[in-house]
Amino acid sequence: MTARELLSEYENRLRGRTPSDQPWEPLGVLTERDGPVARIHYGTHGVVVHQPLQGENLGSLVRRQQEAFAARVEPVEWKVYSHDPDARQLAEALSAAGFTPSPSRALLLADVADVPRRTAPSVRSHFAIFDEPRRRSLRRLAAAAPEQRGRLSETETDTGPWDVLVLERHGRPLDALWYQEAVGAEFFEIDGMTGPRPELLHAAAERAALRSRFIVAEAPDAFVPVHVAAGFHEAARVTTYRWAPPGEPARERPAGWIPEPEREDIWERFEKHFEVTYETAYDGIAEPPGSVTWYMAAVEDSRDPLLAEVEAVVARGLRACGRPGDRLYRLKWYISSTRCDPTRVGGPGQPRWVGYSYLTDENVIQVTADLRMGTYGNFVEESLCVFGADLVAEVEDELTALLGTVLRRDGRPVGNVWTFGP
Structure with a gap:
């Protein structure tokens, strides 16, 4: 499939999807809708999701979301996609409201059939790792990774008993990849990886092939070549804008x-x-x-x-x-x-x-x-x-x-x- 075709599947199946759209809604999460956007409240922070916005008063829309998150003392994240017709106007409205952009990332999409599917002997599932010291080691690796689609700490909280693919050498973790499956959308979501390792992408594709048709990732520029070599297409750029209201947010989800x-x-x-x-x-x-x-x-x-x-x-x-x-x-x-x-x-x-x-x-x-x-x-x-x-x-x-x-x-x-x- 071409990058354009994959992007169309992403827009129609996954983008703008909220926890309430899933068969098993994550614990402690509340979704509120405001016209074309949805606010996802995690108690500790919030996220705004939507499909392309057209014909909206963006300044007013942004202010309403700020007011809602400020009432809950939740910092908020808002992604801007480079291919949207209103991407520039939305970025300007967010910046004018005090949002700060992060470095942009590549939106990478693949048909599962186009990615080599194999798990190397050096890659194993986190489910085989029961001792807490190794879990802490994985968390440290993930915390030091560049920003991608989602943090391991969030994936762990959302999915409960979490699964991570771990590349090991002599029993020690070198790099890791964590993921979720968008049930019903046929997308396998790579939330992040700690290093550009083709072995991890191939192992992820093997997992994805069980129930999904497509794979999505967001990666910094240094990680793009290994994704492209594995069969991914760079379909767009993504920039996360962040804003925090006054006050001390909750440290734990509800x-x-x-x-x-x-x-x-x-x-x-x-x-x-x-x-x-x-x-x-x-x-x-x-x-x-x-x-x-x-x-x-x-x-x-x-x-x-x-x-x-x-x-x-x-x-x-x-x-x-x-x-x-x-x-x-x-x-x-x-x-x-x-x-x-x-x-x-x-x-x-x-x-x-x-x-x-x-x-x-x-x-x-x-x-x-x-x-x-x-x-x-x-x-x-x-x-x-x-x-x-x-x-x-x-x-x-x-x-x-x-x-x-x-x-x-x-x-x-x-x-x-x-x-x-x-």
Whole structure:
């Protein structure tokens, strides 16, 4: 395919796409639309995306986006594409509003069929790397790389358990490439690479061929020759403009996947405090004083409207009892887990709520970092334990109205459920 044909596919399939357009929206992200543009709020920063703008009052459009991001104290990034008819006017409007441009990069596009597909023995997937020191080494490599399509830190936060292709020599990482797949758009997105290594591009093409038709990358001039040699076309230039409002932005997103070793730490403290392990989970936790446990047998399956009502009550309670800067963890044994600040998700103008308190086929935990409040859903016993005095006070009446039967208070049976035994 020619560069023009590839650029047309990029414009029609991928450009202007937002997280809300994807089957699995990243955690802690909110998308807002304003006419021809979309604002993507990450809590720590924001991005403006759009297709070519024509016939717009660019000065007014830019000011509106600044006001929206300033209200959230989010620095903002805005890309300008050289092939757009209004590229010069947009760049001038951004500069007039105080945006600062970064060095331009090449927009590189390829048909997967045109890129050699092979993985050299010296290239391996990050999924094979479990030790934290090597992960830190990869993060350092990525942080030192020139600006490209996306930072590894953002890719890691968006996709959860992240995959990186690593070029090694004698067991030591030399360079790395990180990527995402735009599900539904048939594009494989190379977010960045730490050095111009053809081995990494060939390995990426092998991955891309599994589910994608096209590959996109943005690279500094020094990286362009290796892409072109691998079958990419330089289709345009991209310049990122940045602006930061007054104030101190948040350091963490409202929600995201739990990184290691934080996940190990919260699991260790939870299991010790509540006297439970994976092997004993079906028997429940050591329910603390002030806790209340309800019988959940009335919930038939995950689509039951009653369960949705229960979850809404619990979420409102956790939000009401949350403290600024809280970390609320959603945990399942041996499965990737998430965390959020309960005061920054689930409300008006905020990203969606990410937790849940009960599953009909797995045990699930919600707990704050200080272990003061949370929930434990035991699907075998068909029970939901809520602990933490403030949280119990917030949700008890509503949950009792919905579920009726209380199994235990303070970890002791209340005597209203018949069981076998003496």
